[in-house]
């Protein structure tokens with residue numbers, strides 16, 4: 001208790017932690033002086049330019065993963081793609097991204113962040129050109145693989161680069177901007193898909209090729225942007241590092257930041273144990289092992305709470321709610337990506353205000369509840385599933401299971417069948433379960449629903465869904481899901497991973513975590529239809545909801561708050577046994593303000609202001 005002032009090892013960041021009780025005049029004077037100084041140390045605009053150019057990698061991530069669904073609608077008709085080829089063209093990019101993200105860790109350590117981003121934008125540009133000029137499906141596949149390689153490298157490098165260049169008080173916000181760009185890319189892709197869907201011939205070339213523009217812009221921009229100062233110091237390029245630091249910190253004093261990075265590197269070196277591959281060292285050193293577990297766990301829970309299934313399925317949810325026109329459903333699906341984007345913006349605003357931990361916890365809890373609501377919506381629809389009243393006879397039905405179904409629910413869960421019905425006001429009649437046309441799921445193979453243009457008024461074709469009066473519940477679940485997921489669970493795994501590893505483990509840690517993200521992304525999307533078929537839609541969504549609940553407990557127990565801390569301080573947060581964060585969070589319950597002042601670094605736990613000039 002006798003200790004009135006404690007020097008903290010924050011490596012030069014002048015930090016004042018003020019207890020709510022400290023309200024004496026001297027403390028206020030101190031704050032005023034500190035704030036004045038802080039305001040003079042404005043963050044130079046250069047950091048924002050740097051973050052925006054880097055986040056174009058995020059935009060391309062969102063664009064290239066989002067645009068394929070619309071392009072595929074045209075491609076499969078024009079190139080007569082089999083189901084296997086469609087699957088190959090979609091999954092190849094994600095698989096290539098998973099592998100190249102892992103390789104990206106190695107490249108990052110060896111060549112630095114800047115070269116890796118240049119490499120990624122080069123791959124994006126070449127991939128885009130190959131895709132838009134492809135003469136056939138084989139070249140298309142090559143193009144999708146090239147884009148995937150770029151994606152993997154970009155998704156793990158960009159957050160690290162932004163985190164390493166940002167001042168601590170802005171780091172969360174600037175790294176989260178990268179995810180904002182991901183969702184912005186997804187939104188743009190849905191607009192481009194909508195616009196070019198009218199161009200039946202070659203529309204896909206424009207959809208896939210447009211990514212060349214931002215990719216080339218990023219490449220040119222990065223020819224002029226600097227390397228990360230932290231990587232330069234690690235490589236012993238100290239003069240260059242100092243130059244970059246002065247460039248990105250403007251009129252602020254860079255000595256302390258420089259010393260802090262240097263000291264933490266020296267400590268690591270003198271600590272020994274530098275033998276063996278980085279991943280081995282990470283796994284055998286408890287703080288990095290714990291950080292890796294938290295980082296990979298966050299990405300796993302992000303994906304198993306179903307974001308990409310929801311985005312992919314949103315057009316069907318909208319059709320279920322009464323939007324019957326396919327084109328309109330595609331445009332309205334754009335609203336889903338827009339909602340995702342807007343709520344990510346909320347995340348950018350919240351991350352430095354409420355902190356990473358609270359934001360992620362609140363978000364996953366909301367995600368879990370809204371997934372349950374979605375599941376209840378599907379359950380109600382299933383329980384009130386309309387019956388099949390007509391059992392037409394047709395030679396092709398001899399080998400089909402469709403004619404055996406008595407209700408719409410099992411009929412729509414069978415990928416071979418669809419539900420054809422007539423409607424009079426809200427009453428449904430003359431319904432049948434018939435095989436879907438193999439060439440297009442928009443119509444039946446034969447009968448009343450086989451020719452969309454000739455379909456008489458009031459005759460409808462439902463594939464993948466059943467007409468229901470509970471669609472409002474599903475729609476509400478969808479909107480609430482996006483509102484809960486997008487500000488926290490969408491961006492935080494990327495943001496937190498960019499800051500929880502010490503410098504020597506940062507590239508490898510981010511590479512592994514991004515690899516986990518892509519792997520679970522593939523797993524969830526490949527299993528969704530089977531899950532729905534065997535456990536029904538509500539079963540699938542209840543499963544995602546329980547995953548999110550598990551994720552909540554994991555985050556509650558294991559994720560420490562990293563807000564406003566210098567990157568070099570964060571390792572210390574993982575020194576304690578994992579899963580103790582929920583019980584002892586040192587800074588929680590106290591009002592924490594980090595204020596830059598001249599002089600040494602103080603953790604001010606009382607009113608003493610005597611050392612501040």
Ligand SMILES: O[C@H]1[C@H](O)[C@@H](O)[C@H](O)[C@@H](O)[C@H]1O
Nearest residue numbers: 179182183307308340490491
């Ligand atoms: O953080 C992003 C984002 O939330 C996207 O919307 C999603 O498609 C990605 O898979 C995810 O990693």
